[in-house]
Each structure stands twice: as C-alpha cells, then as structure tokens.
Amino acid sequence: MPAMIILNPYANRWKAGRFTAQVKSLLTELGYDFELAQTRVPGEAIGLAAAAAKAGYDPIVAAGGDGTISEVVNGLLRVEAAARPRLGLLPLGSANDYAFQLGIPLTLEGACRTLAAAAHERTLDAGLINDHYFMNDIAIAFGARVNIEAATIKRLRGSLIYLGGVFKALMRYHLPTVTFEWDGGRLENKPILLAYVGNGWRTGGVFFLSPHARLDDGRFDLLVGDALNRWQILKLLPKTFSGNHIHDPAAHMYSCTWLRIHSDDPLPVLADGEIIYRDCHDLEIRLLPAALRVISGPAEGQRPPVKPG
Structure with missing residues (x-):
C-alpha cells in the first residue's frame, strides 16, 4: 500500500495549503508512492488517520504543524499496536517542535527526501491525558x-x-x-x-x-x-x-x-x-x-546548552 499524506491547509495560520502542489511535485519526482487527503475542519485528521491505518496505508504522514501531527497520532493510537503503521512528518507549521527534535529538516525539500528515503526510524513513547x-x-x-x-x-x-x-x-x-x-x-x-x-x-x-x-x-x-x-x-x-x-x-x-x-x-x-x-x-x-514508530532524521535536533547544576 502507498503512504497516506494528511495535509492540513490551515496550519501555520492558513499558509500550509500553499505548499500542496509543491509537496505533490517533490514526492512524485522522488518516485514516492502516495495518496493525499486535505483536512477541512479541526479534528478531521483523527478519523482520516485511523481509517487510513485500518485500510493498510503505510506510513501515515502528517503534513502540517504539531497540532496536525497530534491529530494524526490520535488516529493512529486508536488502532491496535500490531496493525499500527509508521508515522511520517512533513513540517508545515509555525513551531515544528516534534520534527525538529527528530532531526527532520524543516525545509520542505529536505523533509520530503527524509520521508521518501525512510532510512531512519525510531520507536517513541506517547501519552494519554484523560481520553x-x-x-x-x-x-x-x-x-x-x-x-x-x-x-x-x-x-x-x-x-x-x-x-x-x-x-x-x-x-x-x-x-x-x-x-x-x-x-x-x-x-x-x-x-x-x-x-x-x-x-x-x-x-x-x-x-x-x-x-x-x-x-x-x-x-x-x-x-x-x-x-x-x-x-x-x-x-x-x-x-x-x-x-x-x-x-x-x-x-x-x-x-x-x-x-x-x-x-x-x-x-x-x-x-x-x-x-x-x-x-x-x-x-x-x-x-x-514505545507506542509510535516514526520516520526520523539520522540524529536528533540540537538540544539547548543547559549548564550543569
């Protein structure tokens, strides 16, 4: 099955949608097999991710900011662990904290290349707050x-x-x-x-x-x-x-x-x-x-220079 890219056009204050054509072009040039769905309302990525996971798409790619990734994660974690696909990231948000920590380039071309190569993968924890x-x-x-x-x-x-x-x-x-x-x-x-x-x-x-x-x-x-x-x-x-x-x-x-x-x-x-x-x-x-398998960069992002205690 191909990847399913879930793109939130409203991420980064409605700027992410401007990159839809570029995402398609870059990934097509890289020979990446994918389908793309755009969200229309807040929360929609949860259902899209869960449905794509159950249909066998792998990976499920969140294209947007950290809020978009979180919605996709909420969909993935509603699927049994044995059937849960990998998570991919295309950072199109304002902060892009999760992608930065995972060493994924914050340029669209770099992120697309990292996704398509899928050379590095990490198994990561997640959390549950109430439901x-x-x-x-x-x-x-x-x-x-x-x-x-x-x-x-x-x-x-x-x-x-x-x-x-x-x-x-x-x-x-x-x-x-x-x-x-x-x-x-x-x-x-x-x-x-x-x-x-x-x-x-x-x-x-x-x-x-x-x-x-x-x-x-x-x-x-x-x-x-x-x-x-x-x-x-x-x-x-x-x-x-x-x-x-x-x-x-x-x-x-x-x-x-x-x-x-x-x-x-x-x-x-x-x-x-x-x-x-x-x-x-x-x-x-x-x-x-160990709830999530995430396609990552080769090394994590740069941590802050915390002084010894």
Missing part, C-alpha cells in the same frame, strides 16, 4: 493561557506569536492552587504558575521547559513552577530559552510515568500546541511506552 493522546507535551495553567492569548495575535508570525502570548497572559491570568500526585510524589494545594509534562524537550519553537526529556525513555519530565509575580516571571522567562530555568529555585523538576492533577480553580490545558480544555478541574495523565 486524549499526545506525543510531545502537556502545558497546564500559565503555559496554556499563553497559547490562548497567542491565538488572538494577528500581526506576529512563527515563534514570536508565543512570545506575544506570554506578555498578554501576564496581564490577566489568575494563578491556581493545584494538587499533584504521581508515582513517587505528591504536592498538595500548591499555588503554581504552571505545570508542564514533557515527553519531548522543545515547545513553542523557543522554549525548553523539559530540556533533559527523551522521547523514548519511558518517563515523563514534570515541571512545576511556583506562583510568581509579574516581575519574577519576566526574570525567569529568558532562562526557558536555554533550559537553565531548571536551576531556578522556583522551578521543580520530577520524573514520572503517571500523574493525577486536581484543582478547584479552572485550569486551561494545552496538548501538543492545541487547547484541549479551558476550565478543567481533574486530569489523569499516563505514559504509553
């Missing part, structure tokens, strides 16, 4: 609010959107009190700025909130950030660009395979760059080891 699958990360509280605010910004592009979202979120976000329980620890009624569950190590194109995480180690990296005032947040923020926030006394790092979260305050929640809840109170998160 939603994810492959890279979960952001809770302030981190999710940043994304909500970023979505309202019209004039910025790329990673600048997320930086703009930070400053908008600073002006209006209420800091919640949260209880955490995981295999190995518990924090009760803790006021927080944010919580972050990293399967991967890069988010938003510029943030390295879990800089030592690995996509295939069978563990999540959990970051819990203390409740801070605006000035303290602005002092801490630049450290997240290099991962050196992990040495700040306001940042607490843990390792886990499952996590339960409760708050009487409404929590916004982000999964793989997309808002899945705006006012959630209870979350259950667990690791799915």
